[in-house]
Amino acid sequence: MSNKVYSIKIGGMAGQGIKSAGLNFAKVAARSGYNIYNYIEYPSLIRGGHNVMQTTFSLDEVHSQIQSVDFLIALNQETINLHKDELVSGAGIIFEDEGKIDATACKDKCRLFAVPLKKLATEAGGQEIVSNNVALGASISLMGGDIKYLFDLIDEDFSFKPEIAEINKKAAQSGYEYAQTNFPNKFDSLLTPQKNANKKIVVNGTDGVAFGAIAAGLQYTAIYPMSPTSNILTILAANQREYGYIYKQAEDEIAAINMSLGASFAGARAMTTTSGGGFCLMTEGFGLAGQTETPIVIVEGMRGGPGTGLPTWSEQGDLRMVLHAHQGEFPRIVVAAGDAEEAFHQIMLAFNLAEKYQTPVVLLVDKNILDDEQTFPKFDYSSYQINRGKMVREKDPEYHRYVVTDDGISPRTIPGVGNHLVANSDEHNSYGYSSETISDRNEQVQKRLRKLETCAKEDMGKPILFGPENAEITIVSWGSCKGPILEAMKDYPFVNYLHINWINPFPADAIKAILSRSTYLLDIECNSTAQMAGLIREKTGIDILDRFLKNDGRPFFPEEIKDKINSIIKTR
Amino acid sequence: MITAAELATPNFPNWCPGCGNFGIWAAFKNAAVTSDWDNTNTAFVAGIGCHGHMVNFVKLTSFEGLHGRPIPVATGIKMANHRLNVFVFTGDGDCLGEGGNHFINAARRNHNITVLLHNNNIYGLTTGQTSPTTRKDFPTKSTPDGNPDEPFKVLNLAIAAGATFAARVYANDIAGLSAMIIKANEHQGFSVVEMLQPCITFNKECSPTFFTDNTYKLPDSYDPTNIAAALEKTLEFGEKQIPVGLFYKVDKPTAESEFPQIDAKPLVDNQVEKRDVSELLQTLY
Ligand SMILES: Cc1ncc(C[n+]2csc(CCOP(=O)(O)OP(=O)(O)O)c2C)c(N)n1
Numbered sequence: 113m114s115n116k117v118y119s120i121k122i123g124g125m126a127g128q129g130i131k132s133a134g135l136n137f138a139k140v141a142a143r144s145g146y147n148i149y150n151y152i153e154y155p156s157l158i159r160g161g162h163n164v165m166q167t168t169f170s171l172d173e174v175h176s177q178i179q180s181v182d183f184l185i186a187l188n189q190e191t192i193n194l195h196k197d198e199l200v201s202g203a204g205i206i207f208e209d210e211g212k213i214d215a216t217a218c219k220d221k222c223r224l225f226a227v228p229l230k231k232l233a234t235e236a237g238g239q240e241i242v243s244n245n246v247a248l249g250a251s252i253s254l255m256g257g258d259i260k261y262l263f264d265l266i267d268e269d270f271s272f273k274p275e276i277a278e279i280n281k282k283a284a285q286s287g288y289e290y291a292q293t294n295f296p297n298k299f300d301s302l303l304t305p306q307k308n309a310n311k312k313i314v315v316n317g318t319d320g321v322a323f324g325a326i327a328a329g330l331q332y333t334a335i336y337p338m339s340p341t342s343n344i345l346t347i348l349a350a351n352q353r354e355y356g357y358i359y360k361q362a363e364d365e366i367a368a369i370n371m372s373l374g375a376s377f378a379g380a381r382a383m384t385t386t387s388g389g390g391f392c393l394m395t396e397g398f399g400l401a402g403q404t405e406t407p408i409v410i411v412e413g414m415r416g417g418p419g420t421g422l423p424t425w426s427e428q429g430d431l432r433m434v435l436h437a438h439q440g441e442f443p444r445i446v447v448a449a450g451d452a453e454e455a456f457h458q459i460m461l462a463f464n465l466a467e468k469y470q471t472p473v474v475l476l477v478d479k480n481i482l483d484d485e486q487t488f489p490k491f492d493y494s495s496y497q498i499n500r501g502k503m504v505r506e507k508d509p510e511y512h513r514y515v516v517t518d519d520g521i522s523p524r525t526i527p528g529v530g531n532h533l534v535a536n537s538d539e540h541n542s543y544g545y546s547s548e549t550i551s552d553r554n555e556q557v558q559k560r561l562r563k564l565e566t567c568a569k570e571d572m573g574k575p576i577l578f579g580p581e582n583a584e585i586t587i588v589s590w591g592s593c594k595g596p597i598l599e600a601m602k603d604y605p606f607v608n609y610l611h612i613n614w615i616n617p618f619p620a621d622a623i624k625a626i627l628s629r630s631t632y633l634l635d636i637e638c639n640s641t642a643q644m645a646g647l648i649r650e651k652t653g654i655d656i657l658d659r660f661l662k663n664d665g666r667p668f669f670p671e672e673i674k675d676k677i678n679s680i681i682k683t684r
Numbered sequence: 685m686i687t688a689a690e691l692a693t694p695n696f697p698n699w700c701p702g703c704g705n706f707g708i709w710a711a712f713k714n715a716a717v718t719s720d721w722d723n724t725n726t727a728f729v730a731g732i733g734c735h736g737h738m739v740n741f742v743k744l745t746s747f748e749g750l751h752g753r754p755i756p757v758a759t760g761i762k763m764a765n766h767r768l769n770v771f772v773f774t775g776d777g778d779c780l781g782e783g784g785n786h787f788i789n790a791a792r793r794n795h796n797i798t799v800l801l802h803n804n805n806i807y808g809l810t811t812g813q814t815s816p817t818t819r820k821d822f823p824t825k826s827t828p829d830g831n832p833d834e835p836f837k838v839l840n841l842a843i844a845a846g847a848t849f850a851a852r853v854y855a856n857d858i859a860g861l862s863a864m865i866i867k868a869n870e871h872q873g874f875s876v877v878e879m880l881q882p883c884i885t886f887n888k889e890c891s892p893t894f895f896t897d898n899t900y901k902l903p904d905s906y907d908p909t910n911i912a913a914a915l916e917k918t919l920e921f922g923e924k925q926i927p928v929g930l931f932y933k934v935d936k937p938t939a940e941s942e943f944p945q946i947d948a949k950p951l952v953d954n955q956v957e958k959r960d961v962s963e964l965l966q967t968l969y
């Protein structure tokens with residue numbers, strides 16, 4: 113029997129500690145032995161806008177946000193107004209008791225738990241922001257959870273400020289006790305601690321990318337901040353001394369990629385990260401890396417475009433951009449990830465690919481992957497091995513940089529070894545000197561492009577098929593759509609899902625084989641032009657006619673995908 | 685010891701006969717021979733313009749990048765391996781037009797590199813359009829009725845932005861330029877050497893005689909440590925009124941010295957190794 117997925121939503125004004133409360137609820141659930149998925153929505157304001165964080169949790173795996181809400185913590189009136197229609201019948205609501213929040217609209221459908229949040233927060237010696245922990249304490253009581261997990265988390269959060277920790281713990285305790293005393297019937301035992309559960313990490317794609325880069329031996333990164341990738345640099349900046357790499361904030365994305373290329377040329381394992389707008393500025397440096405054959409990893413975290421677009425919302429609109437950006441032709445490797453765990457492994461792979469093929473490697477992720485936490489078993493990368501590719505580390509009088517080879521890869525060397533080394537953005541001969549002869553041009557273009565053929569043979573991964581080998585309906589998608597698709601599929605044993613995470617080179621044969629044996633194909637993407645379906649058609653000749661698209665910045669919800677599957681079944 | 689012969693490449697410069705780049709080329713090679721700059725200790729980055737072709741004519745480790753972007757590449761090289769002498773060859777258009785943001789920000793951060801700015805007051809490679817240092821009213825291909833804009837005062841901009849070494853030399857003063865390049869490299873910090881470069885094809889006004897007639901050496905009594913006086917001196921420009929020499933020099937911590945992780949040895953001297961991130965992962969429970 114499968115276990116139900118529950119959801120709790122915490123809403124309030126930006127600045128009310130919604131994000132930290134949501135994360136701590138999720139970690140309490142994870143420590144109690146549950147799987148979680150954390151979904152955050154926030155406008156591009158620091159303070160004042162409406163913030164919500166949803167934790168879905170279950171004893172089974174959970175892969176995404178869901179539309180329905182079983183329990184609501186309302187720190188402001190807007191939370192009730194905006195989310196009351198999402199509440200299931202019998203849902204619980206915790207809200208401020210002092211008449212400031214009116215929940216009467218929900219009183220017939222829901223169970224109301226009015227708690228004097230602000231009063232208890234103040235009595236605990238805290239500011240109003242501490243209300244979030246009062247509410248968490250009360251929720252844990254109502255759901256039969258163990259408050260100790262929350263105390264531990266507060267201690268860890270404020271390990272450098274024990275007096276603040278005490279205030280927050282006191283606030284949580286008073287919320288817990290208030291609920292124990294006033295609501296003896298409780299809500300539902302949703303958080304009963306599980307004995308002997310395997311504890312999992314609560315991780316988002318930002319952690320995945322940053323920790324993966326550090327694990328893969330990152331040595332140099334220059335980054336210019338841009339949502340939704342800025343938190344990557346926050347982690348990288350904070351850990352550089354400990355792990356011995358360099359992070360430097362560049363003056364713009366053009367500098368960020370050129371600085372990283374300079375460091376890479378000098379021999380450092382290098383990367384940069386950005387979002388679509390920043391990638392536009394990096395476009396020229398992207399091709400420079402291809403032409404000079406300088407390794408570089410570029411993380412592109414997609415948000416809604418074009419222009420400034422939807423800075424704090426997600427989209428899968430940049431697939432075609434990273435595939436085609438820059439004039440002329442050069443080998444670019446593009447991989448994608450569908451969740452935090454994949455992002456961790458893909459970035460580690462990206463470093464090896466960049467150095468082996470001496471060319472730019474893009475890791476495409478999106479805002480949902482970067483921001484949303486999910487439980488996973490602790491990442492295991494014991495099988496990972498660093499591959500720096502062909503490298504000449506001794507003085508070699510015969511050395512020339514762009515020597516023509518069968519696999520397209522010419523040995524690198526680094527400045528300081530003593531070899532004369534020219535990296536040239538102008539077309540060049542095998543020594544690196546500028547040359548416009550027909551033979552040099554043809555040799556060098558073909559040598560560079562051969563690297564992609566080698567990569568397709570030696571390193572290209574296969575797409576991942578979830579569900580049965582043969583299915584009545586095959587869903588095709590990529591990126592963060594993976595989560596809601598897997599969540600929806602729990603109810604449909606005759607549906608499978610083809611998850612694409614290699615984009616260039618493209619595993620066309622493997623994809624074609626899988627798509628050819630399905631009777632119905634459904635493409636799902638968070639963009640309005642079905643960019644992946646177009647790529648599949650270009651590479652395999654298969655035209656996926658049914659395209660379920662969404663481009664409002666919000667992720668797909670499993671409920672929407674289930675409705676779509678139901679409507680396909682009905683009409684067939 | 686490196687010799688002039690060892691710095692030679694199979695390529696002969698494709699600059700116009702009489703171009704100031706020949707003087708710069710000779711001065712840099714002299715400086716390299718004098719200071720023993722070779723492929724074990726030196727790298728240079730070139731922009732795009734006539735100056736950028738330098739990579740083909742000096743047999744030292746080099747990177748010819750994009751128009752306007754040599755400075756970020758050079759700072760990346762320096763942060764990754766601060767043992768290297770790192771030079772940038774850049775043009776007035778490359779450095780101050782396309783790449784102006786990099787110039788001022790790298791100066792502000794005081795990266796320990798030497799920027800050799802080929803100032804011919806024109807876009808040479810693209811055959812004669814106005815540049816950020818072209819004088820007002822000068823007619824060019826892109827300003828046939830005379831340049832409507834005021835030029836940058838290069839060293840004023842450099843010092844204001846934070847450069848810790850600012851000098852000007854006439855490109856055909858090979859001995860003087862050679863000595864100044866050595867001095868600029870010895871300086872620990874962001875060094876700018878503005879090289880007054882005749883472009884005999886596209887800027888007939890800034891000819892060799894114009895520079896020899898109108899430049900004068902800063903006197904021995906001039907104090908290059910006084911920033912206010914230096915900024916004022918950089919404003920001086922006119923008939924017989926173009927000062928050359930070291931305008932400003934101050935010692936300040938370099939960008940590279942701000943990273944304790946490379947105190948002991950350059951970044952690239954560390955092996956790239958798989959790191960254990962259990963401690964980081966532990967924070968996620
Ligand atoms: C992105 C980009 N824009 C424009 C050009 C064309 N371009 C090449 S060199 C140059 C100007 C060169 O002027 P300067 O930097 O003063 O160098 P010079 O040739 O005078 O040495 C231009 C506009 C280019 N190569 N790349």
Ligand SMILES: [Mg+2]
Pocket residue numbers: 733775776777802803804805806807808815
């Ligand atoms: Mg010029």
